[in-house]
Amino acid sequence: MSTRIDAVRKVALASEILGLYARVRRHVRRGDIRDVVASIRSRPARRTQSFETGSAEAWPTAARLARAVTRTLGALPTETRCLAQSVVLLWLLSRRGIPSTLVIGAQTSPEFEAHAWIEHAGRPLLSPGSFADGRLVEI
Amino acid sequence: MTLTSRTERADALLASRVRVPDDVVYRSFGHESVVLSLAEGKYHSVNATGGRTLEILDQVGSVSRTATLLADEYGRELSEVEDDLIEFCELLVDRRLLIVEPA
Numbered sequence: 001m002s003t004r005i006d007a008v009r010k011v012a013l014a015s016e017i018l019g020l021y022a023r024v025r026r027h028v029r030r031g032d033i034r035d036v037v038a039s040i041r042s043r044p045a046r047r048t049q050s051f052e053t054g055s056a057e058a059w060p061t062a063a064r065l066a067r068a069v070t071r072t073l074g075a076l077p078t079e080t081r082c083l084a085q086s087v088v089l090l091w092l093l094s095r096r097g098i099p100s101t102l103v104i105g106a107q108t109s110p111e112f113e114a115h116a117w118i119e120h121a122g123r124p125l126l127s128p129g130s131f132a133d134g135r136l137v138e139i
Numbered sequence: 140m141t142l143t144s145r146t147e148r149a150d151a152l153l154a155s156r157v158r159v160p161d162d163v164v165y166r167s168f169g170h171e172s173v174v175l176s177l178a179e180g181k182y183h184s185v186n187a188t189g190g191r192t193l194e195i196l197d198q199v200g201s202v203s204r205t206a207t208l209l210a211d212e213y214g215r216e217l218s219e220v221e222d223d224l225i226e227f228c229e230l231l232v233d234r235r236l237l238i239v240e241p242a
Contacts, residue, residue, distance in 0.1 A: 032162055032178040104175065106182065108168045114175075114182055136175050137164045 010068075017072045017088060024087045033083070037102055037139050040090060045097035058098050059120065065092045066118065066125035083116040086126055090118055102139040105131035149225045152202060156240040157228065159197040163236050165190065174236055183234060188213075192227055196237065202228060 027036045051058035069089045086102055093100045098120065106114045107130060114136075117126040124132075145153075159165070162178040172190025174183040185193065191212075195205045202224060210220040231237035 028180075031180075033180065034162070034177055106166070106168075106173045106175070108171050108173065108184070112173070112182070112184060114173075134166075134168065136166050136173060137177065 013065075013068050014072045017069055017092065020088045020091050021073060021076075021084060024084050024091065028084060028087060033087075033102070033104075034139050036087065037090065040087070040094050043094065046095045051096070051098045059123075061096065062093055062098050062100070062120045062125055065089060065096075065098075070126065082126070086116045086118045089126060093118075093120070100125065103128070103135055104137050104139070105134040106136050107131055107134045145222075145225075152225050152228055152239065153206070153221055155202050156200050157196055157202055158200055158238050158240060159193070160235065160238050165193055167191075167194070176235060179235070181234075183236065189227060192224065193231070193236075196228070200240075 024036075027039075030036070051061070066089055069085055069092065073085050073088065083104075090100050090102055101119045102116060103119055103124075104114065104116045105128065106112065113131075115129055115131040117124055117128045117131075119125060119138075160176075160178075163174060163176050165172055165174040167187070167190045170187055172185050172187070172193065174185060174193065175181070176183070192205065192209060195208050196202070199205055199208065203221075206217060206221045206224045209215075209224065210217040213220070228237060232239060
């Protein structure tokens with residue numbers, strides 16, 4: 001019975017992620033990423049009680065959601081850019097009252113590349129790859 | 140018509156106060172600097188001298204003062220630095236990476 005409930009929850013979460021992804025793709029094309037993030041954060045959380053940053057309860061939930069985002073969006077046949085993935089995760093976390101930070105970084109060698117990821121309490125939830133030392137902005 | 144070494148526009152820019160917009164962030168990576176316009180979602184790359192110039196412009200907010208500091212730092216003639224700086228500032232302004240404050 002619990003296996004069935006888990007499966008139903010996973011499907012519901014995957015559906016939520018895909019729904020948010022479609023909305024995020026529209027939002028991030030519109031302009032300043034800080035406005036997009038501020039708009040998401042201004043929406044009320046679904047939980048009445050928010051998590052404390054870095055609390056013992058928040059991290060496992062945040063990490064589980066990050067894995068779900070990577071798994072769900074990674075399965076899409078189209079390229080899901082790191083920024084869209086990051087904003088989807090930020091939105092999921094925000095809905096559950098878990099604070100997070102969107103980090104955008106860059107590297108210039110061997111060629112210019114930029115990358116975005118999400119952190120909670122200073123720890124990455126999505127991989128920063130080789131960009132951890134190239135932080136440009138935290139939102 | 141009188142030929143002058145600099146246009147009035149260039150002189151006005153040299154006398155201007157400038158600032159880096161709130162939606163622009165930049166960082167030095169040693170041999171080059173990355174400038175990101177959050178509003179436009181565009182990345183720009185400038186060489187180390189350009190990055191240092193942007194940093195000083197942002198700190199002092201005065202084009203002429205920036206020219207003086209750069210001339211000291213790089214041991215170059217002030218007039219030469221001013222010409223290069225005006226050109227660089229025009230490029231930044233065109234890309235919305237620098238704002239000229241109203242007089």
